[in-house]
Amino acid sequence: MRLTDQTAKRLALIVFAFCLACFAGAVAFEFVNPTPRGTSWGSNNLLAEIGFASGVFCFPVVGVLITHRHPRNTIAWLMLAIGVLWSWSAFADSYVLYAVVTSPGGLPNPAVMGASEEWIWVPAIGLMGTFLILLFPDGHLPSPGWRAVAWVSAATTAVATMSVMLRPGPMADLSVPGLNNPLGVGPLKEVLAWSSASLILFPLCILASAVGLVVRFRRSRGVERLQLKWLATAGAFVALLYLVAMFASLGPGKSSPAPGWVPAVQDAAMVSFGVIPIAIGVAILKHRLYGIDVVINKAVVFGTLASFITAVYVAIVVGIGSLVGRGDRPNLALSIAATAVVAVAFQPVRDRVHRFANRLVYGARATPYEVLSEFGDRMGGTYDAADLLPTMARTVAQGVGASQVDVWLRIRSRFVCEASWQPGDAGRTEGPPAAVDDMSGLKGDRVVPVRHHGELLGAITVVKALGNPITPVEDKLLDDVAAQAGLVLRNVRLIEDLRSSRQRLVSAQDDERRRLERNLHDGAQQSLVSVALMMRMMRARLGSDAVQAAEMLEEASQQLGLAIDELRELARGIHPAILTDRGLGPALKSLTERSPVPVVLHDNLEERLGGTVEATLYYVVAEALTNVAKYAEASEVTIAVGLSDDAVVLEVSDDGAGGADSSKGSGLRGLSDRVAAVDGTLEVHSPPGRGTRLSCRIPTGQTARRLENTQPRPESHAQHDGAESASTTPVGVGSE
Amino acid sequence: MTTLIVDDHTGFRTSARILLQMEGFDVVGEAVDGASSITAAEQLRPELVLLDIQLPDAKGFDVARDLLSRGFTKRVILVSSRDESDYGDSIRTSGALGFVPKANLSGERLRSLLSRESLCD
Numbered sequence: 001m002r003l004t005d006q007t008a009k010r011l012a013l014i015v016f017a018f019c020l021a022c023f024a025g026a027v028a029f030e031f032v033n034p035t036p037r038g039t040s041w042g043s044n045n046l047l048a049e050i051g052f053a054s055g056v057f058c059f060p061v062v063g064v065l066i067t068h069r070h071p072r073n074t075i076a077w078l079m080l081a082i083g084v085l086w087s088w089s090a091f092a093d094s095y096v097l098y099a100v101v102t103s104p105g106g107l108p109n110p111a112v113m114g115a116s117e118e119w120i121w122v123p124a125i126g127l128m129g130t131f132l133i134l135l136f137p138d139g140h141l142p143s144p145g146w147r148a149v150a151w152v153s154a155a156t157t158a159v160a161t162m163s164v165m166l167r168p169g170p171m172a173d174l175s176v177p178g179l180n181n182p183l184g185v186g187p188l189k190e191v192l193a194w195s196s197a198s199l200i201l202f203p204l205c206i207l208a209s210a211v212g213l214v215v216r217f218r219r220s221r222g223v224e225r226l227q228l229k230w231l232a233t234a235g236a237f238v239a240l241l242y243l244v245a246m247f248a249s250l251g252p253g254k255s256s257p258a259p260g261w262v263p264a265v266q267d268a269a270m271v272s273f274g275v276i277p278i279a280i281g282v283a284i285l286k287h288r289l290y291g292i293d294v295v296i297n298k299a300v301v302f303g304t305l306a307s308f309i310t311a312v313y314v315a316i317v318v319g320i321g322s323l324v325g326r327g328d329r330p331n332l333a334l335s336i337a338a339t340a341v342v343a344v345a346f347q348p349v350r351d352r353v354h355r356f357a358n359r360l361v362y363g364a365r366a367t368p369y370e371v372l373s374e375f376g377d378r379m380g381g382t383y384d385a386a387d388l389l390p391t392m393a394r395t396v397a398q399g400v401g402a403s404q405v406d407v408w409l410r411i412r413s414r415f416v417c418e419a420s421w422q423p424g425d426a427g428r429t430e431g432p433p434a435a436v437d438d439m440s441g442l443k444g445d446r447v448v449p450v451r452h453h454g455e456l457l458g459a460i461t462v463v464k465a466l467g468n469p470i471t472p473v474e475d476k477l478l479d480d481v482a483a484q485a486g487l488v489l490r491n492v493r494l495i496e497d498l499r500s501s502r503q504r505l506v507s508a509q510d511d512e513r514r515r516l517e518r519n520l521h522d523g524a525q526q527s528l529v530s531v532a533l534m535m536r537m538m539r540a541r542l543g544s545d546a547v548q549a550a551e552m553l554e555e556a557s558q559q560l561g562l563a564i565d566e567l568r569e570l571a572r573g574i575h576p577a578i579l580t581d582r583g584l585g586p587a588l589k590s591l592t593e594r595s596p597v598p599v600v601l602h603d604n605l606e607e608r609l610g611g612t613v614e615a616t617l618y619y620v621v622a623e624a625l626t627n628v629a630k631y632a633e634a635s636e637v638t639i640a641v642g643l644s645d646d647a648v649v650l651e652v653s654d655d656g657a658g659g660a661d662s663s664k665g666s667g668l669r670g671l672s673d674r675v676a677a678v679d680g681t682l683e684v685h686s687p688p689g690r691g692t693r694l695s696c697r698i699p700t701g702q703t704a705r706r707l708e709n710t711q712p713r714p715e716s717h718a719q720h721d722g723a724e725s726a727s728t729t730p731v732g733v734g735s736e
Numbered sequence: 737m738t739t740l741i742v743d744d745h746t747g748f749r750t751s752a753r754i755l756l757q758m759e760g761f762d763v764v765g766e767a768v769d770g771a772s773s774i775t776a777a778e779q780l781r782p783e784l785v786l787l788d789i790q791l792p793d794a795k796g797f798d799v800a801r802d803l804l805s806r807g808f809t810k811r812v813i814l815v816s817s818r819d820e821s822d823y824g825d826s827i828r829t830s831g832a833l834g835f836v837p838k839a840n841l842s843g844e845r846l847r848s849l850l851s852r853e854s855l856c857d
Contacts, residue, residue, distance in 0.1 A: 527747050533751040552754070
């Protein structure tokens with residue numbers, strides 16, 4: 001029969017309602033029933049009874065909660081079954097007590113009710129002690145080999161149940177002894193006596209199941225390991241309480257009444273049963289909310305330390321004390337010695353235990369907290385961008401036990417792999433691609449985007465070994481690391497940007513020097529060399545041939561004039577004096593006057609700008625005019641410069657051939673860098689055949705003020721003739 | 737001695753022509769770059785080529801090798817407005833007779849280099 005999820009959920013609710021009803025009935029009976037009964041366990045008061053019932057009642061509660069999320073979970077249905085058994089047992093027992101003792105004859109058929117519950121503890125404990133442990137957490141056996149244990153457990157439970165259920169004679173396990181078992185089968189008496197021997201197998205089955213749990217834990221990884229830790233912790237807690245309670249019960253003989261704390265411990269042990277279903281529920285439903293790792297870790301550390309201290313005290317105070325024969329009285333010297341030993345040994349022992357606990361819980365990996373704090377330390381202590389990202393990859397890999405971690409940097413909407421990490425012993429698998437186009441191209445068990453102030457800066461991809469999923473805790477760790485990594489990636493990217501722009505600026509500077517050298521060499525120096533030659537020849541001819549000497553003098557003075565022109569032009573190219581002295585408007589006007597192509601200048605600036613901004617704009621115009629003269633075949637150029645709200649805006653357009661490509665020459669790119677250095681933008685619009693328009697925008701305000709503060713302020717000359725004066729410059733004389 | 741002057745700078749060519757003529761050289765032609773100097777030398781077969789190193793289209797060393805290997809001339813003297821030390825051993829390996837800084841150009845310097853050639857022979 002195949003149940004739908006919905007039906008399974010409904011069924012679970014019905015079962016739970018039955019348990020609830022039984023539980024409520026049992027509690028109601030408990031209030032009216034007398035409490036003293038001759039059991040040897042617990043305080044036997046009302047509170048303890050209800051406490052035990054509540055602890056056991058946790059089974060169906062957790063069971064129904066799990067089915068709500070996972071309707072087909074085997075463990076959940078096992079817990080519901082256990083709940084049904086205990087609930088009915090509690091109800092029927094209270095019923096019998098009421099019907100026989102509290103109100104004799106008040107309720108019908110106490111014997112039948114008794115017979116319906118007398119045997120229940122057998123399957124209830126059977127399910128709890130074997131199958132629940134054996135099948136946790138996924139509902140399957142640890143491996144097919146464990147089928148034998150399952151069959152033996154099932155058979156033992158069945159046989160033991162039958163032998164108790166069908167035993168003839170008075171029922172021994174009820175609150176009211178002496179009722180005859182109506183289900184008893186007299187002729188089977190002998191057989192049943194033998195079969196009840198199967199009860200001896202019970203502890204063995206429970207032990208085998210516990211071994212199964214250990215085996216499963218050793219093999220487990222990730223989520224399953226976490227789940228097992230919950231059950232193991234709860235189981236260990238309950239077992240410890242029972243151990244203490246059992247030894248306490250053995251301590252004082254049957255004759256003298258036990259001290260008050262013994263029944264209290266016994267009560268606690270009984271109630272503690274509730275911890276197991278709760279732990280199972282947490283493990284299956286919500287283990288990601290609590291870091292059980294930390295709980296276990298601390299428990300191991302404190303438990304071991306407490307044992308250590310106790311052992312030292314016992315060994316020294318009791319052991320040596322009894323050796324010297326004064327064990328009856330406390331020996332102050334020995335106590336002091338013990339304290340001293342503990343004090344000296346405490347720190348090293350604590351360190352060792354701590355390391356041991358870490359290894360136990362986290363294996364070879366660091367704890368999540370260590371990863372995060374180490375990550376912070378390393379990032380804080382490393383300034384070299386080349387080290388930052390590999391360090392990040394390594395830290396993440398060690399934190400989550402990954403087989404590969406890659407760190408990606410987002411550069412112009414592409415993701416570039418900047419650092420990879422693989423453990424040394426892993427065979428190097430094929431590395432990631434150098435770059436991918438978007439997030440979907442990133443492969444890994446987990447791809448964590450890295451953001452800073454909402455901006456996507458990169459990603460961390462994590463690959464774990466096969467069959468080794470990322471646990472929720474590791475997931476959380478990755479998110480935490482990614483949150484910290486945002487700042488790191490932003491810094492790395494800033495450094496990269498800065499480095500490449502610095503390289504461009506340096507190479508632009510070199511280009512400029514080369515150009516200067518060439519200009520000097522080709523121009524002024526050549527002319528001066530010629531002059532020198534003329535002078536020498538003149539000296540030789542001075543006395544003999546006055547006419548030729550005069551010709552040479554003429555030639556020499558022409559060459560000198562040329563050299564002077566060339567030097568002047570060169571000096572203007574280095575930094576035009578008019579720009580410094582009179583500002584951008586007059587400097588542009590002088591530039592346009594020398595342009596071979598006619599220029600219309602619209603100068604709408606009314607005040608001086610910062611020195612750097614003025615120089616930048618000047619060179620943009622100079623380069624634009626050079627390009628127009630060289631390539632554009634234009635008949636006219638229009639230059640407009642003025643202030644908008646928060647920026648100075650420059651536009652140079654011509655009516656020439658268009659088709660300018662900023663990627664071809666270094667001139668336009670150099671200008672772009674120059675403009676970018678003052679936070680400005682430069683755009684080239686140059687459709688073929690439709691002229692070229694160069695738009696430059698440099699923000700004023702903060703940038704301009706900052707730059708002005710760092711620049712020697714040029715003498716301020718208000719430019720009165722600038723506003724709205726459009727000067728048309730006719731064809732200028734070429735500077736060549 | 738028939739001489740070809742190769743330099744892109746007009747002023748220098750003029751001065752050099754006057755100077756060489758005064759010193760008794762027979763200036764048979766002028767060229768402004770590497771390519772035209774090859775053409776000119778092929779036609780004129782000058783006994784001496786006065787060759788600038790910084791030509792707009794080529795390095796004087798390469799032009800010198802070309803002229804000599806193709807037999808268009810037997811003697812090349814390199815000139816430049818830079819210093820000899822700026823060129824390392826490129827001058828020595830170019831096959832040219834030698835180098836004269838432009839500002840020190842004189843018949844005496846040229847003759848001294850030419851006589852070194854005859855000594856070698």
